[in-house]
Structures are given as C-alpha cells and as structure tokens.
Amino acid sequence: MDMELIETKISNGYLVQFKLLMKLCLPIIANQIFEVMLTPMAIFFIGNFGNKIELAGVALAVSIINVTCVAVAIGFGTAVDTFMSQ
Structure with a gap:
C-alpha cells in the first residue's frame, strides 16, 4: 500500500471516531454549561x-x-x- 493511502485511512478513522465522540459528549457539555x-x-x-x-x-x-x-x-x-x- 502507498504511504499516503495509509495516512488517509488513519486520519479518516480518527475523524469518524471524533464525530461519534462529539455526538455523545455535546449533550453532556450543554448540561454542564447550564448547571454552572x-x-x-x-x-x-x-x-x-x-x-x-x-x-x-x-x-x-x-x-x-x-x-x-x-x-x-x-x-x-x-x-x-x-x-x-x-
């Protein structure tokens, strides 16, 4: 495999995980702001x-x-x- 293709797959994997994590944590962040x-x-x-x-x-x-x-x-x-x- 080409090195650029490997780096693209790795960075896309991080981006997908980041988006999933943001979907989970945005309500918690909003709750903490309202509580504070x-x-x-x-x-x-x-x-x-x-x-x-x-x-x-x-x-x-x-x-x-x-x-x-x-x-x-x-x-x-x-x-x-x-x-x-x-």
Whole structure:
C-alpha cells in the first residue's frame, strides 16, 4: 500500500471516531454549561429585583454553601473513589 493511502485511512478513522465522540459528549457539555450558569443566573435575578443588602446576602449564602456543602461532597466523592479502588 502507498504511504499516503495509509495516512488517509488513519486520519479518516480518527475523524469518524471524533464525530461519534462529539455526538455523545455535546449533550453532556450543554448540561454542564447550564448547571454552572444556575447560580450566576439566580444572583443576576436577585440583583435586578432586590437591593444591595439582598444581593450581598445571596452572594454570602452561595459562598457558604460552596464551602460547606459542595466541598464536603467533592471530598466524600474523592474518598469513596479511593476507598473502593482498594
């Protein structure tokens, strides 16, 4: 076989795999974007409807929830991953 033909088949194989992978991962990427934007959108709405004190309260509450709940959940997830692999 000619070397260019082999390279073309290999690159086409990667392209086909890339397209299949994109079909699978695009909904996941969209979901992650929407999930990340949930908190900022809530803060934007409070900023439009409330005053500065309410906005500061929401920002403080989000920070406290991220530190106490989200960080602990991520820590437990990491610990379970390590524990189950043993």
